[in-house]
Amino acid sequence: MADLFDGMDGTPGNEAPAGPLADRLRPRRLSDVIGQSELLGRTGPLGTMLSAGKLPSLIFWGPPGVGKTTIARLLANETAAHFVQISAIFTGVAELKKVFEGARHRRISGQGTLLFVDEVHRFNKAQQDAFLPHMEDGTIVLVGATTENPSFELNAALLSRAQVLVLRRLDTDDLEGLAARAEAEIGAPLPLDPDARAALLEMADGDGRALLNLVEQLMAWKVSGPLDKAALTERLMRRAAQYDKSGDAHYNLISALHKAVRGSDPDAALYWLARMLEGGEDPRYLARRITRMAIEDIGLADPQAQRLCLDAWSTFERLGSPEGELALGEAVIYLALAPKSNASYKAYKAARATAKKTGSEPPPKHILNAPTKLMKEHGYGAGYAYDHDAEDAFSGQNYFPDGMKRGVFYLPEDRGFERDLKKRLDWFVRQRAKRAGD
Known part of the structure; x- marks a missing residue:
C-alpha cells in the first residue's frame, strides 16, 4: 500500500515535488505562456x-x-x-x-x-x-x-x-490564471476569501514570479480556514512597486505627472505624485519639477502659481517628510486647476532662437548710455525719448537693433491673468502703430 504521504508525482515519501513553485510551473511550450x-x-x-x-x-x-x-x-x-x-x-x-x-x-x-x-x-x-x-x-x-x-x-x-x-506587465486576468495553475500544481486551493485573493494579486504588482513566491509563502502557513484581506495583509508584505530613481520608470512617471497637470486633472496628478513618493523619489526633485510646471505650463496666466510652488518647496524644507509632502500635493492641485498658458515659454524660446541667428548686432545708439564726451560725439543716446515724458508714458521708439525686423515673440492667451496682459499688449501695439504714422 502506498504511504499516506505519497507525493503528487507518485514517488513515495515526497509531500510535494522538489524545487521552487516558479520552476515547477515554468511553461514547456510557447502556447503555455501566460500573458x-x-x-x-x-x-x-x-x-x-x-x-x-x-x-x-x-x-x-x-x-x-x-x-x-x-x-x-x-x-x-x-x-x-x-x-x-x-x-x-x-x-x-x-x-x-x-x-x-x-x-x-x-x-x-x-x-x-x-x-x-x-x-x-x-x-x-x-x-x-x-x-x-x-x-x-x-x-x-x-x-x-x-x-x-x-x-x-x-x-x-x-x-x-x-x-x-x-513585454507588458501581467494584468489581473493573467495573474488569476497563474494562481489557478499554482493551485492545480499544489493540489489545494489558496486559503483566501475573494477579497483576500484579489489583494494577493494586487500585491504581485504585475510580476508573475513575485506572485508565485507569495503563493509559496501563503501555502507554508498552517491556517484553519480562509483568510480575509486584513489577515493576509498583516502576514504578507506588498511587493515594492517597480521604481528606479535613475531609470525608465522615473522618467515615465514624472512625464505622467507633468502631463496630468497640463491636462488639468488634479486627481491623476495627485496619483502620479503619490506613486513617485511611494517609490522613494526625492521630494526636492519633485518640488523642482513642480515649479518648472508652473513656469512652463501656467506661466503668466496665473503668476501666483510660481510663488505658490516656491512656498511649497520652502515649506517642505522646513517641515521635512512626510508632513512637508502635503505642501507639494497642494501645489500640484493648484497647478492642475490653474489657467494654462505656454505663451511666455514659447516667447522665450523664440527670442533665444532669434538671438542666436542675429549674433552680435548692437543695440540702436539712441538707447545706449553716453557717460563720456567721446560716446556722445559718436551719437550714443542721441534722440532717446524718455517714456515718462511721452503721452501715456509711451514713446513707441524702436528697441531692436537698427535694420533688424521687429520681432514678435510674446502672444498671450485669452485666459486667466494673461487676458489682462493681452489687453495691455494690444494697446501698446496700436499706440506704436499710431506713433509710427504721425
Missing part, C-alpha cells in the same frame, strides 16, 4: 517569425516577472538551437569569448546558438560591440532582456541588428 499573447499569437511578431522559420536577434524590453527568460528558452526549443544563458552583471570579456567560441564550434557542427543575455543594458559599449560580428555572421542569435529603455541604454549599432519587442 504576451499579442507577441506570441500566430499573427504576432514572434508567431510570424517562427512560422517563417527565421528568428532574428531580439531585445525583450519589459518589467520583471513577465516571462522574458522563459520565452527565450522556449524559442531555442522551437528552433532547435542550443540555449546559453548569461547575465551581464556577472559576465566579463573572458567569459564572453568562451561563449562565442562554443557557439562557433556548434555552428561548424550544424547547430545554432541562442544566447540569452539578462540585464543586457548593463554591458558597456565595448562589451555590446563584441556581439556585433557574431550576430552578423550567424554564430549566435542574441536575445537580450532589459527593464530599461533600449533607446537610451543600448548602442545604436546593436539596436540596428536586433528587433525590440515590448
Whole structure:
C-alpha cells in the first residue's frame, strides 16, 4: 500500500515535488505562456517569425516577472538551437569569448546558438560591440532582456541588428490564471476569501514570479480556514512597486505627472505624485519639477502659481517628510486647476532662437548710455525719448537693433491673468502703430 504521504508525482515519501513553485510551473511550450499573447499569437511578431522559420536577434524590453527568460528558452526549443544563458552583471570579456567560441564550434557542427543575455543594458559599449560580428555572421542569435529603455541604454549599432519587442506587465486576468495553475500544481486551493485573493494579486504588482513566491509563502502557513484581506495583509508584505530613481520608470512617471497637470486633472496628478513618493523619489526633485510646471505650463496666466510652488518647496524644507509632502500635493492641485498658458515659454524660446541667428548686432545708439564726451560725439543716446515724458508714458521708439525686423515673440492667451496682459499688449501695439504714422 502506498504511504499516506505519497507525493503528487507518485514517488513515495515526497509531500510535494522538489524545487521552487516558479520552476515547477515554468511553461514547456510557447502556447503555455501566460500573458504576451499579442507577441506570441500566430499573427504576432514572434508567431510570424517562427512560422517563417527565421528568428532574428531580439531585445525583450519589459518589467520583471513577465516571462522574458522563459520565452527565450522556449524559442531555442522551437528552433532547435542550443540555449546559453548569461547575465551581464556577472559576465566579463573572458567569459564572453568562451561563449562565442562554443557557439562557433556548434555552428561548424550544424547547430545554432541562442544566447540569452539578462540585464543586457548593463554591458558597456565595448562589451555590446563584441556581439556585433557574431550576430552578423550567424554564430549566435542574441536575445537580450532589459527593464530599461533600449533607446537610451543600448548602442545604436546593436539596436540596428536586433528587433525590440515590448513585454507588458501581467494584468489581473493573467495573474488569476497563474494562481489557478499554482493551485492545480499544489493540489489545494489558496486559503483566501475573494477579497483576500484579489489583494494577493494586487500585491504581485504585475510580476508573475513575485506572485508565485507569495503563493509559496501563503501555502507554508498552517491556517484553519480562509483568510480575509486584513489577515493576509498583516502576514504578507506588498511587493515594492517597480521604481528606479535613475531609470525608465522615473522618467515615465514624472512625464505622467507633468502631463496630468497640463491636462488639468488634479486627481491623476495627485496619483502620479503619490506613486513617485511611494517609490522613494526625492521630494526636492519633485518640488523642482513642480515649479518648472508652473513656469512652463501656467506661466503668466496665473503668476501666483510660481510663488505658490516656491512656498511649497520652502515649506517642505522646513517641515521635512512626510508632513512637508502635503505642501507639494497642494501645489500640484493648484497647478492642475490653474489657467494654462505656454505663451511666455514659447516667447522665450523664440527670442533665444532669434538671438542666436542675429549674433552680435548692437543695440540702436539712441538707447545706449553716453557717460563720456567721446560716446556722445559718436551719437550714443542721441534722440532717446524718455517714456515718462511721452503721452501715456509711451514713446513707441524702436528697441531692436537698427535694420533688424521687429520681432514678435510674446502672444498671450485669452485666459486667466494673461487676458489682462493681452489687453495691455494690444494697446501698446496700436499706440506704436499710431506713433509710427504721425
